[in-house]
Amino acid sequence: MGLKARMWILFILISIIHAGGILIFIKGFLLKRSVVLKNNTCHVDFTMKVDNHEEEGCWMHRRFQKAIVIIIDALRFDFAYYNTSIIKGQELPFENKLKIIHEKLIHSPQKSRLYRFIADPPTTTLQRLKGLTTGSLPTFVDAGSNFASSEITEDNIIDQLRRQQKSIVQMGDDTWEGLFPNRFIRSYPFPSFNVKDLHTVDNGIIKNLIPELKKSGWDMLIAHFLGVDHCGHRFGPYHPVMGEKLTQMNDVLRSVIKTMDNDTVLFVLGDHGMTRTGDHGGDSKDEVDAALFVYSPSKLTETVAPKLEDSPSVSQIDLVPTMSLLLGVPVPFSNLGMIIPELFDHGPWAQAGTSEVKQVFHKIKALRLNAHQVKEYLHAYSLISEDFPKHQYKDLNTLFSLSENELQRLIMNIYHNGEHEDLLSRLEKLETNYKSYLTNVRGMCQGIWAKFDTTSMSLGLFLTCFSIGITVFQLFHTNSQERFEVAFWTSTAVSGWSSAFVAVLWFSLMEAKTAIMLGTMFFGFSIILIVGFIIYKLMMARGSEQSSTPSLSGYFSIHGICAILITFMYFCGFFSNSYVVFEDSMSSFLLQSLLWIQSTFIYAQQCGTEPSKQISEKKRAKFDIFRTLTNRKMKPLYLALTFNLCVRLSMNFRACREEQWTCETSSFLLPLSSFTDSIPLKNARYFFSVIAIILPSIGLRWFLKHYGNLNGKSLLVLSTKYCIPIGMLFIALYWALQALPPQVLDSLPVTRLFPRIVYVANLITIVAVFVNPLSIYILPKATMESHYEPTAKISNNIIPQMYNQMKDSLNELSENEHKTTNGAETSDDVELPVVYGLATVYSSAMIIFTAAVTEILYLLLGDGVAASLSLALCNIFIGLEMYTCWKCWMKDTSWDVPWSVIVLWGLMSSQYFFATGHQATVPTIKWEAAFTGFHGDFESHILPGLLIHLNTFASEVLVSLTLPLILCWPLFRTSRYSIRKGSSDNWNEGADKGELVLIENSVQFQLCVFKLGLGYVLFHAVKLLGSMLAAAVLRRHLMVWKIFAPRFIFQSVSFITIYVVVIMSVGLMQHVHSHLGGWLNRLEKTK
Amino acid sequence: MAGTTLKSSSTGPALLLNVLNVLCIILFAYFTYTNFNILTFVEIYIIVSVIIQVLMLVSLFNVHPRKISNVMEGIICWIGSSLVFHTIAVLYGAPLFSSVSETFHLAMLLATTAALPGLMVLGIRKEEWTRLFFKTSPSSALEISILASGVCSVLGAWLGAFPIPLDWDRPWQVWPISCVIGTLAGYSCGLIFATCFILYQNMKGSKSKLF
Ligand SMILES: [Zn+2]
């Protein structure tokens, strides 16, 4: 087993432990409610035996025969509410558009009601539909699975209706088809994923709705409109299109109401609201406040209508029991909602309209059935899980039985004595009792389903700490091969066992307590092993002192300590909600601070090393500002300034979190088509973005040409030469199309063609890198002679000879630098081919690969924020130059990358996550990235998922990809420095070999690349631990679901992404390495 | 200006200067505590501080502005360093167009605490600055104070930015008040630290460099 194989084993083992830690933590943190697979039937023992209503309903007499449910997705309360105080013509686009609701509320107050319809977060459509049909409370874990609609297995109103032989028609959003396959007698599904499409779903429904209403043979009709929601996502509520959309909805409602007969009830509801920007998913007031409008042509309630301004609030899960009992079907088994009592005080069959007592009694009957159903559910749930706090559960049962007894007594009373004076007040008290029972149950359940499994959480945390420990241990032992060998066996043994254990634990679903016990023992054992090993090492170190000291110096220098402090600050930031909210500012602040520390350090280092010259008085007196400013020693200062300028500019690309209330949305985040009133601004932004993406590609071309990597006709060179510019061209064209109005844009087929060309072009480049990553070129004999004068040296050892030649050629060609030959090869006394591009053979492959990936990222980020990625590239470049400067001035030839540079890279990836228009919240995920090049209708969710993922973590991908460049860059850059200086200052002996030194010292190369990758992963693992620990410690915090939980989830996904990308880039380095080795071997053979 | 003549001067005046500066800050903070306007506070502080320092330097150390051009250079450098601090603050994320005056006041304050003492004592020679700040080899008690107070006031301003995002809704969290407080606190800490260090050196009786 070679060194390389061992490294991969370690990489993979550590990743398994990390993944296990994350998964186990998530298991404990994002608890799922257990599903009780029981259904309520018509015949339950708690219905009143005296009430016999045969055909007319199940548990109680039904009020309506048919129901129409119109769901207007994202119908916020203030969309439906008519504000009479607004002067006509001054209303916002979403205000006062649903006039029909207002008319009905005014003209027939007892036939209509408008409620605030409070949604339980997460406010995503799928979760809401689950709540609206089952009456159960959601848990956080479902939030992410919005696209992976799965069939509802819990008891729900749709199945209850079907069991009562009622037929349901559904039209609109196809999510319903996924949730309830084969439940509807007729359905008209339309794709819901394509947010750009405002009209297909709505027009499809409108075409079918009225004909369907006029047909007979349905008992419930569900129409789910998506236009308002899509309009919100696309334009936000303040766009005139929203007004058009709501007016259209108004017309739909008007025509529906016209067709209704007396035995039909209409529910118009929004599943959630939307934020100022038109997004949803969180739990802000705007997202949670939906509207519910109930209407029937016949009398709905006896209660006097409340004032229009103070519409009462009901919870969304209250809809299920209300609808069930109104239609006379059993309430679904796991419902936790409470009926809306005022809709149950009117019973035409019982002539309840005449007496108040009868009205209240009718309400109590419904509430009682509701309470019984909830009690049954609690009982069934308590049998399968011990979630309920015993004390609270007992109290609730007492309250319930008290109410039951009181009801019995009252009924007996009425039976014997008839109605008497205090009957009404006693009944009203009873009603309050039932209501408080139902409300308390809901409160208790909300409490326990946010309860955490601390054992799993601690285990997850422990695993993360553990793998961080292994990483640190391994990092300290990777400075020489012998030390690595010894440490490897320990790490492998320990982490191998641990990961095996994680696998076992995961597959046994972690239910068994014994598995956790086993795990604890296992880890105890592993830790004893590690401690034992460390003690052993210390003992050994005492014997031979030199071997164990050198590795620490890179970590415990001043800048190293500063970097550790800054990492620690970032870590601590996760524990404060304010710092998580303003993490965008925090990350750039820390990034800039680290850079200042580094540049000061470099400058101080340089001042310290330079010999203190005795300056003459005359010279001292004269201060030449120009000479000071153009001094080469000022370079780190300028680099630092440019770096910070880039970071500062990138702040303009940040998105706003809801909690950042002073933040204003950047104009870079708006779609190009929304610049309707200012054409110059639109053009300016477009050309700015295009120039921003073209500049780096010009830089790339220049770089490759300069270092001779763009010669010949290999696949790699050709694809770099042609595919990348073609891709840029089509990105520019695609963005130009974005300026068109959306209606036009959607009908053009080229909108999908252009991005696809970009994808293909870059995939070709990526494949080319993998097929042959060597972008070197051996100059043919004929043309060679004009360039190169052969020397007559012949050597058995080919490589050193090559270096000599290369050095000579460099010296000769240093005047005409337009085509530098960085590699030369001699094999024969006659034929001496010149090899171009050998000095940058590793970095050119990395850079071409990065360029191809960056181009895809540009495309996915869209025309607004893509420019920010160019700033990131600029920062990476400056970081590399700065490090080169550092190495030159310290005359440092070791390949060990200092910890502070790794932290710099880590902070850059964090900073640009925010600077590419993202925040660690669900509503800021750019779902529209899934449509670059594709229709909305996907067969699988892998492709759109990948596109959205790449959009979200673009900065992590880019910055992590360039990580190995830290190792390569100084190798060929310092060579230029030392050659320019001449041979007098020969601190860097191998400098003229460029990157070829890497292949010469293969072991060192492997160790350094490994160490670099591991160190970078370590930084992010510390961040992961921070967010994890914060989520665990602050799990009772008010903001946990809003701030800490999403932060943790984003961090874990980003960590996994980074791990994968680091493995990819390290793999690519090794790929180049082995290819180069093969090439040299072949060369030697041909000789 | 005379950097070399200082080496012969005693530690006493330097200590006195430090103590006076710290006292000045404390008294100043005490009197303006009730009526807090950050801009006037900074302006008045800068004037008072400059006067005290110039007077002290002239009377105690016999540093006298020999040529008017040197004074002019010093002032230009002071303004220049304010601009540099302003630029750095903007690069760190201070608003570019709004609250320019507030940012510039902080920059002036930083220039007064971190750069002005150095300008008065070291002049504008790069070598001297490099020696003091990058090679950290102060040659007199005064230079120790300059080094410590300069570094600490920049550090204080940096730390002063930390409370800004917190959701405590305090008036002093507004930009740049916390940074101004941080600067002054850092400056005082640096002076106190320098004083202690000088006293410690004296107590140890190491009469090598400082006397
Ligand atoms: Zn929705």
Ligand SMILES: [Zn+2]
């Ligand atoms: Zn939506």
